[in-house]
Amino acid sequence: MFDIISEILAATIRQGTPLLMIALGEIYVERSGVINIGIEGNAITGAFIGWFVSLKLSSWGMLAPVAGLIASASVGMIVAIIFSFFVLRLKTDQVVTGTGINLLAFGLVHLLYTQLVGETGKALKSSIFNTIPVPILAQIPILGQIFFQHNILVYITFLSLPILYIHLFRTRYGLSIQSCGEHPKAADTLGIKVSELQTKCLLFGGAMAGMAGAYLSLAHVPYFNPDMTAGRGFIGLAIVIFGGWHPIKAGGAALVFGFGSALSDRLQARMLGIPHQFLQLLPYVLTLLVLAGLLGRTRAPSALAVPFRRE
Amino acid sequence: MSLSTKSGLLAHPIVQAISIVLLSLVINSIILLACNYNPATAFSALFNGAFGSFRSVCEIFVRACPLLFTGLAVSFAFQCGVWNIGAEGQYFVGSMVATWMGVAGKDLPPFTLILLILTSGCLFGGLWSAIAGLLKAHRGVQEVISTIMLNYIAFYLLSYAVDGGPLQESAKYYPQSELIHVHLPILLDKTRLHMGVLLAIALALGSHSLLMSTTIGYRLRAVGHNVFASRVSGINVSKNITLAMFISGSLAGLAGSVDLIGVSPYRLFQPGGMSMLGPGFIGIAVALLARLNPIGIIFSALLFGGLQVGADAMQLIEGVPAKLTSVIQATVLLLVLGFAAIEQKDTIIEG
Numbered sequence A: 001m002f003d004i005i006s007e008i009l010a011a012t013i014r015q016g017t018p019l020l021m022i023a024l025g026e027i028y029v030e031r032s033g034v035i036n037i038g039i040e041g042n043a044i045t046g047a048f049i050g051w052f053v054s055l056k057l058s059s060w061g062m063l064a065p066v067a068g069l070i071a072s073a074s075v076g077m078i079v080a081i082i083f084s085f086f087v088l089r090l091k092t093d094q095v096v097t098g099t100g101i102n103l104l105a106f107g108l109v110h111l112l113y114t115q116l117v118g119e120t121g122k123a124l125k126s127s128i129f130n131t132i133p134v135p136i137l138a139q140i141p142i143l144g145q146i147f148f149q150h151n152i153l154v155y156i157t158f159l160s161l162p163i164l165y166i167h168l169f170r171t172r173y174g175l176s177i178q179s180c181g182e183h184p185k186a187a188d189t190l191g192i193k194v195s196e197l198q199t200k201c202l203l204f205g206g207a208m209a210g211m212a213g214a215y216l217s218l219a220h221v222p223y224f225n226p227d228m229t230a231g232r233g234f235i236g237l238a239i240v241i242f243g244g245w246h247p248i249k250a251g252g253a254a255l256v257f258g259f260g261s262a263l264s265d266r267l268q269a270r271m272l273g274i275p276h277q278f279l280q281l282l283p284y285v286l287t288l289l290v291l292a293g294l295l296g297r298t299r300a301p302s303a304l305a306v307p308f309r310r311e
Numbered sequence B: 001m002s003l004s005t006k007s008g009l010l011a012h013p014i015v016q017a018i019s020i021v022l023l024s025l026v027i028n029s030i031i032l033l034a035c036n037y038n039p040a041t042a043f044s045a046l047f048n049g050a051f052g053s054f055r056s057v058c059e060i061f062v063r064a065c066p067l068l069f070t071g072l073a074v075s076f077a078f079q080c081g082v083w084n085i086g087a088e089g090q091y092f093v094g095s096m097v098a099t100w101m102g103v104a105g106k107d108l109p110p111f112t113l114i115l116l117i118l119t120s121g122c123l124f125g126g127l128w129s130a131i132a133g134l135l136k137a138h139r140g141v142q143e144v145i146s147t148i149m150l151n152y153i154a155f156y157l158l159s160y161a162v163d164g165g166p167l168q169e170s171a172k173y174y175p176q177s178e179l180i181h182v183h184l185p186i187l188l189d190k191t192r193l194h195m196g197v198l199l200a201i202a203l204a205l206g207s208h209s210l211l212m213s214t215t216i217g218y219r220l221r222a223v224g225h226n227v228f229a230s231r232v233s234g235i236n237v238s239k240n241i242t243l244a245m246f247i248s249g250s251l252a253g254l255a256g257s258v259d260l261i262g263v264s265p266y267r268l269f270q271p272g273g274m275s276m277l278g279p280g281f282i283g284i285a286v287a288l289l290a291r292l293n294p295i296g297i298i299f300s301a302l303l304f305g306g307l308q309v310g311a312d313a314m315q316l317i318e319g320v321p322a323k324l325t326s327v328i329q330a331t332v333l334l335l336v337l338g339f340a341a342i343e344q345k346d347t348i349i350e351g
Helices: A002-031 A039-056 A063-089 A094-117 A143-147 A152-170 A172-182 A184-189 A194-220 A232-242 A247-266 A276-291 B013-034 B039-051 B054-079 B087-104 B110-139 B143-161 B195-213 B215-229 B238-262 B279-289 B294-318 B324-350
Strands: A131-133 A149-151
Touching: A002 A039, A002 A143, A002 A149, A002 A152, A002 A172, A002 A194, A002 A232, A002 A247, A039 A063, A039 A094, A039 A194, A039 A232, A063 A094, A063 A194, A063 B324, A094 B279, A094 B324, A143 A149, A149 A152, A152 A172, A152 A194, A152 A247, A172 A184, A172 A194, A184 A194, A194 A232, A232 A247, A232 A276, A232 B143, A247 A276, A276 B110, A276 B143, B013 B039, B013 B294, B013 B324, B039 B054, B039 B294, B054 B087, B054 B195, B054 B238, B054 B279, B054 B294, B087 B110, B087 B143, B087 B238, B087 B279, B110 B143, B110 B238, B195 B238, B195 B294, B238 B279, B279 B294, B279 B324, B294 B324
Parallel strands: none
Antiparallel strands: A131 A149
């Protein structure tokens, strides 16, 4: 009994990690006033590139997935640059542009994947990040399995939460970012370079989304599948809101969503009399409730998705 | 010949649309070359697959039909200042309710049943969308996010409904609904061209006259012109938001019910996943390429429908994955946005 519970909780953390990575990047982006719904496309691109690079460099052994990770972050940033060109330079609508990026990314990835692997779907295994048990702590019964037997990306992601919190809320840089999302005109008057900060946040968000994708193809499973992101980009958007645009709260939100996934994976359709689809849709309902102010208080950055123009 | 988008040749929306399509072909040819495909043979397979036979041309209309509905839905919302990204979920809800009605009312006279199916799908698609509208009007929830969330909720509800849920076939074997016994009449023998296509075109023409010949239409157009060419915020439509979302969602819901009884196999299946190429999302591209003009949306939907039909042939003959259409659609969409942005800059420079 405890075995199943700790298995599910461990899976919760593993499922929550890529979601959290996406959300952390998007928190920076949205705090700076931009909404990037193209992170879904960003993630699948990162998943593909990460897997591909790791596959080609499999002779590098343990370094292969690291190379894949770096490649996915770089590609994520390139996608972000394309996005920022449209929304920051041309000031196109952010939502529609994000949709366009998603379409573009999915199409290109599918095209490239078919070229490389062939439609026969021969799954190729790349080298992946292995589980690294934390010495001593991993031995603790139950808790050890839940918290201390994960791969390195999980540890880094969760350890970064307090760091990002301090950066965003307690440093001058972080507060400048927030001012871009709240009152860009006032920030501009104070000499803050709004577009530059927004671009940097987009680059960060792009890298994070790309790496989250790479997590899926380099740590979650050693394969690539053109549908593997399964809407995680959009879930990431929900997590950002559910977590009140706050890194640590987003961590909690990511675990809620991760729990839903982990639970529905484990339970067969009607084990507790609850169809797994209801478990999976619950986090979205919760997000709506949070947004509506019925569950906790949260407020979006005031100038979110409003293109900034220097007058 | 001035290249300015404000005056001169490129100012005309049809010229812009054609240039966008041509530019998109060029860009995609480059992409195909980079992937070791031959763009000439690929595109000719695409074109022939789409227009090569009478049947395939009819098929274009069939594929364009849901896109026409969702394009109108999205366009209507955009013109009222609200971003309905939830057409996909509203489509799902419409098809679910239509299925329920089709099964529950199977003993009713066919004409009545068809009417009920269409109106119920339409109504509930609208109600689903109105949730987002209410959330925005009364709680200030950004409709972009709420409609996306509702998409996923609808998706999982549908997934459940035909898989162990109330809509599953009585044999309870496959995750699909019962067969619906009423169909929309087929207009031409040996094709799949159905009455729903006429309905969609009629709605498009109807919205066109609404926009051009009535006071409401004039007001919508004025708001719409602003919305399309400039920022989203600052347009105050709070009272009408819920209504706008309702109407928009009802069109998307109608798309779902029309597809159910218009296209074989006349039953509801469990969706594999939320596809970026679903009718709700492509409707956004359809609406924008047509600059929110209902007549333009007819052609835009036909273009995207043609892409789908041709892509299957292209995959069969040339081995180019059908997903290339996703790239084509994306480049079209991004080019549309680019042109619109440049046009706006020209306006500012000259103004």
